[in-house]
Amino acid sequence: SSELTQDPAVSVALGQTVRITCQGDSLRTYYANWYQQKPGQAPVLVIYGKNNRPSGIPDRFSGSSSGDTASLTITGAQAEDEADYYCNSRDSSANHVVFGGGTKLTVL
Amino acid sequence: QITLKESGPTLVKPTQTLTLTCTFSGFSLSTSGVGVGWIRQPPGKALEWLAVINWNDDKRYRPSLKSRLTITKDASKNQVVLTMTNMDPVDTATYYCAHRVVSGWSYYFDYWGQGTLVTVSS
Numbered sequence: 001s002s003e004l005t006q007d008p009a010v011s012v013a014l015g016q017t018v019r020i021t022c023q024g025d026s027l028r029t030y031y032a033n034w035y036q037q038k039p040g041q042a043p044v045l046v047i048y049g050k051n052n053r054p055s056g057i058p059d060r061f062s063g064s065s066s067g068d069t070a071s072l073t074i075t076g077a078q079a080e081d082e083a084d085y086y087c088n089s090r091d092s093s094a095n096h097v098v099f100g101g102g103t104k105l106t107v108l
Numbered sequence: 109q110i111t112l113k114e115s116g117p118t119l120v121k122p123t124q125t126l127t128l129t130c131t132f133s134g135f136s137l138s139t140s141g142v143g144v145g146w147i148r149q150p151p152g153k154a155l156e157w158l159a160v161i162n163w164n165d166d167k168r169y170r171p172s173l174k175s176r177l178t179i180t181k182d183a184s185k186n187q188v189v190l191t192m193t194n195m196d197p198v199d200t201a202t203y204y205c206a207h208r209v210v211s212g213w214s215y216y217f218d219y220w221g222q223g224t225l226v227t228v229s230s
Contacts, residue, residue, distance in 0.1 A: 033216035035155075042204060042220040043155065049214035086155050090215040095168055097145065097157040097215065 004032075004087055004100035011106040012077045020072045020103045022087030030089040032070030034063060037084045037102075046085075047072055074105075082107045110134035112144075112205050112221035119227050120195050126226060130188040130205030134219075137163055137183040143208035144188040145217060146179065148201040156201075160208055161188055197228045 004024040012018035022032050031050055035043035045054050047063035060075045070089075074081055087100040116128035128146070135142055145160035159169045159179040169177050178191045188205060202225045206217035 029213065031214045033214065035217075037155075042223050043217075044220075045216060045218050048209075048216040048218070049211065054218060088155075088157070088216065096171065097160065097168070099147070099155045099157055102154045 004089065004098050006085075006087060006100040006103045008101070009104045009106065011108055012074070013108050014079060015076055017073065017075045018077050018105065020074075020085050020105065022070045022072075022100045023068055024089070024098065024100075025068055026089045026092045026098060027065060027068050027070050029092060032063070032065065032087045032089050034061075034072045035086045035088070036081075037086065038082075043086060077105075077107050079107050081105060110207055110219040112207060112219060114203060114205050114221045114224040116203075116224060116226065118225060119229065121230050122196055122228060124195050126190075126192045126195050126199070128190045128192075128203055128205075128224065128226075130190070130221060132186050132188070132205075132207070135207060137161075137181050137186070137188070139163055141210055143210070144181070145206050145208045146188075146190045146203060147206060147217070148199075148203045149223075150198075150201040153201075158192075158203075159190060195228045199226070200228045201226060 034047040036046045037043040051063040062073045064071050084102045086102045091098045112132040143162040146158040161179045176193045181188045202223040204223045205221045207219040
């Protein structure tokens with residue numbers, strides 16, 4: 001199956017905007033989805049599809065895509081946004097699921 | 109309200125077979141389009157998709173683990189079972205089950221169980 005590549009770590013100053021990226025061939029066909037995971041907790045879906053937020057997810061989270069790269073943008077990062085973020089999609093063959101390696105977001 | 113909960117042993121010995129059960133509520137695995145997946149996470153490492161089973165009993169497996177995995181469902185009991193044979197210490201991980209949605213070009217897990225930590229050690 002294809003792979004999704006994420007930067008291992010990203011930092012952002014409190015209140016500033018940060019973009020977390022995810023790259024992979026499957027993203028040319030399928031949308032990326034984004035999950036937030038805090039220590040000791042299960043992942044939480046924050047963005048799915050083209051740019052949809054599940055109920056309860058703040059509107060400072062948004063998603064976008066161009067070519068083989070998808071992005072999760074947090075506009076006005078808050079301290080509680082410090083977490084690991086994972087992208088996922090179907091793989092290019094549409095038979096399997098792939099996750100990215102995760103990005104650790106630090107809010108300074 | 110959709111909920112999922114994983115259950116199974118917390119400790120297995122190398123070469124043994126692991127059997128995990130996902131018990132869910134709030135949806136039916138008999139409904140078209142519905143699926144349940146298993147994802148694991150070794151300590152300090154990334155999420156790793158393992159398998160998914162769909163409402164029509166279609167099953168997909170992680171290619172590298174396909175020979176060791178079996179996923180089944182009992183829709184009447186609202187349960188999905190994952191078995192993994194020949195367990196090894198590298199299989200030590202938190203195992204999650206999750207509700208899977210397919211919508212157009214989207215394929216995502218919108219509800220997750222709390223996860224269960226499985227340690228492989230003699």
